[in-house]
Amino acid sequence: MTEADLKDRLSADVRDIEATPELLGRVRAGGARRLRRRRLTQLAVSSVAVAALGATAITGRAFFDQVPDVPAASRITTDQYQFLMGGDTRGNLADDKAYLRQVAAAWKKAQATTYNKQRGVYDHLVGEPRVYWAGDTPGGRAAVIAQYSDLRNHANVQLNYEGIQTVAGFVVDDKNGHPTVVADVYPDGGQLTTGLVATKGANRTLVVLDTGKKTGWSPERIYYDDGTSSRKYTPLRFKDGVSLVNLPADVRLPAVEVHTVPPTGLTDQWLANAGANAGGEPTDRVVTHRLWEDLNGASWPMTDGAEGLAKKAHQTLVQATMRTTDNFYGAADSSWAGYGVSANGSAVYLGEQQLDRDPTRIYAFLRSTAGKTQLVSGPVDRQSGLPVHLKLPDGQGWAVARKDGKLSYRTGGGAWSTPRDNALLVPDGSDVQVRVEAAGTTKLVTLR
Incomplete structure (x- = not known):
């Protein structure tokens, strides 16, 4: 709460x-x-x-x-x-x-x-x-x-x-x-x-x-x-x-x-x-609550080969989202974290954070193989079948998430990727679509 x-x-x-x-x-x-x-x-x-x-x-x-x-x-x-x-x-x-x-x-x-x-x-x-x-x-x-x-x-x-x-x-x-x-x-x-x-x-x-x-x-x-x-x-x-x-x-x-x-x-x-x-x-x-309140620090792999990021995924994300330009009244940290490795080898951590009484926002923290860090943010899309979809910088694709959903992607009308639970890194490309299977329904979301 x-x-x-x-x-x-x-x-x-x-x-x-x-x-x-x-x-x-x-x-x-x-x-x-x-x-x-x-x-x-x-x-x-x-x-x-x-x-x-x-x-x-x-x-x-x-x-x-x-x-x-x-x-x-x-x-x-x-x-x-x-x-x-x-x-x-x-x-x-x-x-x-x-x-x-x-x-x-x-x-x-x-x-x-x-x-x-x-x-x-x-x-x-x-x-x-x-x-x-x-x-x-x-x-x-x-x-x-x-x-x-x-x-x-x-x-x-x-x-x-x-x-x-x-x-x-x-x-x-x-x-x-x-x-x-x-x-x-x-x-x-x-x-x-x-x-x-x-x-x-x-x-x-x-x-x-x-x-x-x-x-x-x-x-x-x-x-x-x-x-x-x-x-x-x-x-x-x-x-x-x-x-x-x-x-x-x-x-x-x-x-x-x-x-x-x-x-x-x-x-x-x-x-x-x-x-x-x-x-x-x-x-x-006036909707201010976080997307998913009851996950208690759950961590979701978004790609293969990211096992080394799992242990500190949630802690890393919380520390990264403390970066603001002024002091805020209070923050409700993410109850979940996605983690994966992008196309250029950067570690990617995904989650949400709510400041003050504002609507919760999505944050992605990236650390390159050379140690360069970036933090990007965007709004939640509660009306979408895919409430979390955030474009990553430097052509590294998209980070997406849906609790209890099976997520897969395709580009240019090609074949669908192997479905992954809850969260997924989607590579950059043209005509990118995500298939969301959740709650007995299937929806297609185009990423722009």
């Missing part, structure tokens, strides 16, 4: 409340999934004013006088969301009292259904909730609401921080136009939720909080034929404490990322309501 699969399943279990980013971090740290993690940078947040909803602001000594049992050392020293407390509500709906009441009601309702309820996050709320920002966007109304809570270790979870901390909710209109909390968060020392996606009809608006840092957004990771990848970030401009970006129709929500600019390492900012199927995202655009 990939990170995207786990997060979507958890989200479904708690209805409209998105599983917190910290939860995935704990699961990942426990080794439940085969994800490589690089490094996590801490986001420094500057204080930004926000507003009280239906209550007088309680700050400083007067505030702490209400919670005398909280040790002074734990009083908002690690509060990642403290910048959401204090000041006037921002946004063009700041004076819409009816809407603000609806947001507050949605916040209260969410506390009874969220996974964080089991953690005791809302057992000791302090004071009244405050709306930091409320606005009307092309994607519909949206708001960010916050409240103090006296966090204490709970039977169901050991919190990273205890004491008075700020908890927050991210609110959008549901399909019936009612404000609904799509994510609720508390300080955990890890990722910071800094925005959300609001959706209305075909319009989707990215709303990003102003944390006092230069920040940019990226619509997608760009993949190159040589196996590397990178992101390009457009700087965000903030007004009234947020930046609004109307997302183009072809942007996949799971691929959107927010990062401080210039970016260094992986981002530690999270977007609410931007996961698979959020806002009616078409299913065929």
Whole structure:
């Protein structure tokens, strides 16, 4: 199960409340999934004013006088969301009292259904909730609401921080136009939720909080034929404490990322309501899982005479696919590997890898007899009878694969080669066809 699969399943279990980013971090740290993690940078947040909803602001000594049992050392020293407390509500709906009441009601309702309820996050709320920002966007109304809570270790979870901390909710209109909390968060020392996606009809608006840092957004990771990848970030401009970006129709929500600019390492900012199927995202655009999850390091010979490559085929492929031009959030490595020898004697290793929430991609790693190495990459073709077919460089043919399939090839309409199970190296030529026998059917695939 990939990170995207786990997060979507958890989200479904708690209805409209998105599983917190910290939860995935704990699961990942426990080794439940085969994800490589690089490094996590801490986001420094500057204080930004926000507003009280239906209550007088309680700050400083007067505030702490209400919670005398909280040790002074734990009083908002690690509060990642403290910048959401204090000041006037921002946004063009700041004076819409009816809407603000609806947001507050949605916040209260969410506390009874969220996974964080089991953690005791809302057992000791302090004071009244405050709306930091409320606005009307092309994607519909949206708001960010916050409240103090006296966090204490709970039977169901050991919190990273205890004491008075700020908890927050991210609110959008549901399909019936009612404000609904799509994510609720508390300080955990890890990722910071800094925005959300609001959706209305075909319009989707990215709303990003102003944390006092230069920040940019990226619509997608760009993949190159040589196996590397990178992101390009457009700087965000903030007004009234947020930046609004109307997302183009072809942007996949799971691929959107927010990062401080210039970016260094992986981002530690999270977007609410931007996961698979959020806002009616078409299913065929959010497929992220690997082709074959259950093979547990299977190795498939693609040619004769490659026995010496079998023992380290999977390890070699995983090490090779770590080559990227920047640090990515996480990678789901291939559960299988093909290996063989090409026409010029190069060792060839074939497999897949999934980065972030992107669709899995195919990678081939080649090492020549002189020690020269190359990495090439291409997309998976899930609609084909041959989902893995990748052209190799320098006229070395094609690497193809289909789990539980018998594969053979011919060129120029000639005779078919001897069938091989699961994976195959196909020599270069004209009018190249692969015959795929699988699941009781036979399909012919032309390689171009």
